[in-house]
Amino acid sequence: MAGYFAIFLVLLTLASGLIWLLDAFVLAPKRQQKLATAQAAAGGSLPEAAGTELVKEPQIVETAKSIFPVIALITIFRSFIYEPFQIPSGSMMPTLLVGDFILVEKFSYDVKDPVWRSTLYSNAKPQRGDVAVFKYPEQPTVDYIKRVIGLPGDRVIYRNKQLFIEKACASELSAACKKLEMVELALQNEGEFYQEQYPQRRYTEQLGDVSHDILQTPARREHTEFFFKQRGTAIDEFIVPDGHYFVLGDNRDNSRDGRFWGFVPEDNMVGKAVFIWMSFEFNTDPNSWIPGWVPTGVRFERLGPIG
Structure with a gap:
């Protein structure tokens, strides 16, 4: 609903x-x-x-x-058509920052009625690399935003901060069938962003034709003990069921995503995030007289399409 x-x-x-x-x-x-x-x-x-x-x-x-x-x-x-959203957390940094206001294209996926969310028109399906807004499976009245990593039938492994994908195959004769591929990472810098007191590394990640940046915090270990446990798989391995998607935040060590709660049903998909139409800076100094919710500046350089 x-x-x-x-x-x-x-x-x-x-x-x-x-x-x-x-x-x-x-x-x-x-x-x-x-x-x-x-x-x-x-x-x-x-x-x-x-x-x-x-x-x-x-x-x-x-x-x-x-x-x-x-x-x-x-x-x-x-x-x-389009719905505006505000980014409330840093789970999608560096792609989306706290204070970004985005437009989500509702007709990118199936068109649904605004109340019961039953499908009115079947359109395109989510694609690997999409920045998607969806109804949080554990609390469907809440909207989440993450990046689509695994499609139905894919096998996804996230091990030692490295992503591996074995793509689902339409035909057993396909050369890519049953082939576990490491997702390429290219280091851009370290120390541009911090998680608490720890410097983060910024990488460019290549998901097929989609190139985007992610953050990793080398000093933070992976909390695999809290990962979603899927029967018949390793603790850091996820096999995407039919009609579902596996999603991750771009801020990999600061995101509660599919690693912790599983998969997003296709019916939960709301739309594709396509544009940043406004971006505010907020005061982060706890000693300042300015409340944290009051904008202190506009990041005009961030306005534009979402990669």
């Missing part, structure tokens, strides 16, 4: 639309009938102020008619 705000928008749209229709087909004709009756009783002549008062719309009708077109447009836009 959709989040509370989406449900609120749909209910508000329906309520204001129904009030508008009720007035157009029931209440407005009754007001005109009262006006005609009053004019007849007055001998065909009625003071203008009295006539205006008789046909005046109730406040709730006036409000509904004024907000319905705007609310309906917003509901359609964010339900089926």
Whole structure:
């Protein structure tokens, strides 16, 4: 089911639309009938102020008619076209930073109704390397954002901070079948970002045709004891079931992702993150008089497509 705000928008749209229709087909004709009756009783002549008062719309009708077109447009836009999101955590650094405001393309995947999230139109499927927003499997009213790593049928291994993928094969005759491949990493720098007091290494990771940057914290060990336990596999190995996807955060040592809770059902997919339309800096000094939620600057250089 959709989040509370989406449900609120749909209910508000329906309520204001129904009030508008009720007035157009029931209440407005009754007001005109009262006006005609009053004019007849007055001998065909009625003071203008009295006539205006008789046909005046109730406040709730006036409000509904004024907000319905705007609310309906917003509901359609964010339900089926693009929805704005704010990045609240650093799990997708360096691709997305805290304070980034992004647009998620809803029609990139299956088009779903805004309340029950049943599929209205089957479109494209998530692809390896997509930055995807989805309903968190353990709490479906919460939206998560991670990168798609494993597709249905893939075997994924994350061992010693290195990613390996054995791609699912449509045909056993394919040369890539049953071949475990190491995902290439190219070191860019160290110390640009920190996790607590530990410097992080920035790598460029190559997922097929998709190139993107990730962060690793060499001083932090992998907490494999908390990894999702899948029957018949090693603790750091994941075989993606049909109709599901395996996702990771780009900030590999600071992300609660598929390693810890498993797989994302296809029905949970919301859309593909495609654009940063605003990016704010926030105060991080605990001794400052400025609250941490108050923006202190705009990162204009971050605006643009998401890689």
